[in-house]
Amino acid sequence: MILEILIKSFWAGIAAIGFAVLFNVPRRVLFSIWTLGAVGGLIKFTAMYFDSGIVFASFLGATIIGIISIQMAHMRNSPPLVFSIPSVIPMVPGFFAYKMMLGLIALANIEKTDVYMQTLIETVNNGAKMTFVLIALGIGVALPMLIMRKESIKKSPFNKKKKVTV
Amino acid sequence: MKTKTLSEDARSAGTILLETGAMLMSSGASTHRTRLTLERMARGLGYGLELLITQRALMLTIFEQDQPYFLSRLKRISPHGVNFRIVSGISHLSWKVLEENWTIAQIADELKRLKSLPHYPRLLVLGLVGLAGAAFCRIFGGGYTEMAIAFIATITGLFVRQETLRIKFNPYLCVFFAAFAASLVAGLAEHFHIGADPDKAFATSVLFLVPGVPLINSVTDLMDGNIQNGIVRAVNGLMISFSIAMGLFAVKMILNF
Numbered sequence: 144m145i146l147e148i149l150i151k152s153f154w155a156g157i158a159a160i161g162f163a164v165l166f167n168v169p170r171r172v173l174f175s176i177w178t179l180g181a182v183g184g185l186i187k188f189t190a191m192y193f194d195s196g197i198v199f200a201s202f203l204g205a206t207i208i209g210i211i212s213i214q215m216a217h218m219r220n221s222p223p224l225v226f227s228i229p230s231v232i233p234m235v236p237g238f239f240a241y242k243m244m245l246g247l248i249a250l251a252n253i254e255k256t257d258v259y260m261q262t263l264i265e266t267v268n269n270g271a272k273m274t275f276v277l278i279a280l281g282i283g284v285a286l287p288m289l290i291m292r293k294e295s296i297k298k299s300p301f302n303k304k305k306k307v308t309v
Numbered sequence: 310m311k312t313k314t315l316s317e318d319a320r321s322a323g324t325i326l327l328e329t330g331a332m333l334m335s336s337g338a339s340t341h342r343t344r345l346t347l348e349r350m351a352r353g354l355g356y357g358l359e360l361l362i363t364q365r366a367l368m369l370t371i372f373e374q375d376q377p378y379f380l381s382r383l384k385r386i387s388p389h390g391v392n393f394r395i396v397s398g399i400s401h402l403s404w405k406v407l408e409e410n411w412t413i414a415q416i417a418d419e420l421k422r423l424k425s426l427p428h429y430p431r432l433l434v435l436g437l438v439g440l441a442g443a444a445f446c447r448i449f450g451g452g453y454t455e456m457a458i459a460f461i462a463t464i465t466g467l468f469v470r471q472e473t474l475r476i477k478f479n480p481y482l483c484v485f486f487a488a489f490a491a492s493l494v495a496g497l498a499e500h501f502h503i504g505a506d507p508d509k510a511f512a513t514s515v516l517f518l519v520p521g522v523p524l525i526n527s528v529t530d531l532m533d534g535n536i537q538n539g540i541v542r543a544v545n546g547l548m549i550s551f552s553i554a555m556g557l558f559a560v561k562m563i564l565n566f
Contacts, residue, residue: 150447151447151448154443154444154445154447154448155444155448157440157441157443157444158441158444158445158448159441160437160440160441161437161438161439161440161441161442161444161517162438162441162517162521163393164429164433164434164437164438165391165434165438165517166337166391166392166393166522167391167392167393167394167428167429168393168394168397169393169394169397172397184448220397220401221393221397221400222338222342222396222397222400224337224338224339224342224393224396225393225396225397228337228393228521228522228525229393231521231525232519232521233441233444233445233448235516235519235521235524237445237512237513237515237516237519238449238512238513240550240554241512241515241557242512244554244557244558245561248558248561277524278528280525280528281524281525281527281528281529282528282532284525284528284529285525285528285529285532286532288529289532289533
């Protein structure tokens with residue numbers, strides 16, 4: 144089971160690299176993005192292994208990615224979103240979105256009441272999972288940036304060098 | 310009677326700031342980041358700045374202290390697709406303007422350099438995004454056969470997207486075509502019963518199209534209080550998702566499974 148989690152995390156990192164290249168990130172941050180994607184995946188899959196549910200697991204993973212990406216931003220001299228967005232995209236719940244869409248399409252054609260109810264329940268369940276995971280990912284990435292922004296600008300060495308007046 | 314006009318310097322400063330902002334917004338920076346960066350640069354150049362940022366246009370007013378004159382300008386933002394190299398480069402640029410007192414000519418040169426920075430080679434992009442598709446398939450529990458199918462399907466889809474974007478189709482139509490091509494490849498594999506669990510490959514072949522940047526930036530903007538831009542980005546993301554769904558739906562209708 145641990146091996147399976149590790150393998151999945153490795154592939155999550157690869158998926159992050161794919162998006163990073165698609166978004167044309169600077170070459171020097173590629174490896175950091177792989178690490179971030181793998182760490183995020185590791186946390187998400189571990190949390191899911193302990194039955195925390197996919198929404199909370201994604202939120203946890205995205206928050207950790209958000210926090211580390213701020214640190215990475217200082218280390219590698221690129222804005223945090225360059226790190227956080229490609230690494231968080233592997234967690235986007237595409238499979239649930241797909242299931243929900245299939246369900247919706249099926250709902251247009253079913254006529255029997257009991258089959259209809261069953262499909263409806265599954266579709267709503269998949270749709271709710273998808274929506275809440277997306278919100279969790281967005282807030283998870285944004286929250287550390289929002290919390291630490293003011294602090295980090297005050298603390299950053301740039302501001303101490305000189306006072307700038309308009 | 311003496312007529313006093315705004316200095317030449319202020320005018321070119323306004324132009325260069327607008328261009329920087331337009332580049333940032335079209336490369337996928339959030340509204341707050343664009344505002345911070347432009348304000349930082351204006352401070353470095355010695356002007357005050359007021360901004361109105363929307364998704365498709367940028368309006369700015371710059372003024373000098375103790376001067377009754379000001380400059381207002383409007384610029385359209387044309388969407389170019391996400392480019393984090395530009396976001397990163399402009400972030401450096403803004404700090405240099407503030408710390409090292411860069412002149413406007415220097416800023417213009419740097420912007421030109423950033424625009425001409427190369428993208429990754431096309432084959433590399435295709436290969437790595439294909440690998441990402443295979444990775445998604447692995448994460449959702451597919452075996453090696455399904456991963457290979459997802460790899461090929463993703464490469465096909467991305468190729469179609471690049472080509473349709475190049476001949477300037479409507480962006481949502483481009484996404485539709487890409488989703489159609491990718492799921493057609495995966496769907497054909499399912500049709501001919503290749504692999505143990507072809508459903509996984511079918512579902513994951515279009516994941517490279519997921520509008521991650523609009524959706525995540527939307528939440529960021531909403532949390533920052535830029536409600537309007539947040540809503541615009543969310544609706545954009547939803548329309549892209551809808552295009553993907555339509556592509557999948559079309560393939561399902563054709564192959565009828």
